[in-house]
Amino acid sequence: MTILATEGLTRRFPRVTALDQLTVTVGPGVTGLVGANGAGKSTLIKILLGLLEPSGGTAQVLGMDVTTRGAEIRRVVGYMPEHDCLPPDLSATEFTVHMAQMSGLTRTAARERAADVLRHVGLYEERYRAMGGYSTGMKQRVKLAQALVHDPRLVLLDEPTNGLDPQGRDEMLALIRRIGSEFGISVLVTSHLLGELERVCDHVIVIDGGKLLRSSAIGEFTQSTQTVTVEVEEGQDALAARLTELGETVTFHGRMLLVHVRAPETFDTLRDAVCELDLSLIRMEQGRQRIEDVFREPVNV
């Protein structure tokens, strides 16, 4: 099942092309949208909500075209904006009830639903206090609650961990995972902190300068970047040359060599090459590279 799909999606602003021929497909579950500041994440979200017109290409959300069915999309999609947008004089309850009513719920249904959803995001007694006095973590929870209050099929979360301390970030990530797994709502979550999405996403899309860099299931991400880090006291150039001769793929990372594990035999080849060249081995460590390595340009030997 396709949750959302774009084809050659482009958005130009006078000075910059924020999205450049972006073609992606997102299925159910939790999908991370990763990119540095200015990569085009918020622009994509606004287009998906039908709030911003594309300059070219197409986009569909739950089978609906964003340019013609924006209002229908917003009825079944929740949106957590990046920036602080909460009225300081209202309490979380008043605000969430209001948002629920705006989505078409009756006052009674809106009250019940707001109470449920605020409890789910971890706001209890404080939900009756004015939001102006809330911490960033509490504000982020209210923003998440209002995105969920009308029982959407999909939520778009723009930088939900922004401004949170490590504990707050962990709690928010756990909540996002629960939205996907327990409530069965599909999630598209953006972040510029690449590593954190590894923990909660089923699928990750990486964009840079509005262009697609990569789109893969999280498993493929880590598997295909599997490497062994090798550090020797001296002779790394000779070792790299020998391994390349033997058919291995080697890149330099500072003083260390990163050797791609193409097959289990790679470990034997490595051990034999170190012995053959009589090198002192400091470290030989198998590691899964992280998502951020997608952004690193390897230096080929």
Ligand SMILES: Nc1ncnc2c1ncn2[C@@H]1O[C@H](COP(=O)(O)OP(=O)(O)OP(=O)(O)O)[C@@H](O)[C@H]1O
């Ligand atoms: N309304 C606008 N007018 C002009 N340029 C814009 C507008 N909105 C976004 N841009 C530009 O488009 C590019 C992409 O911005 P966007 O906000 O989508 O990036 P982002 O990945 O969400 O980054 P951030 O996390 O910093 O918001 C940036 O260069 C930004 O300056």
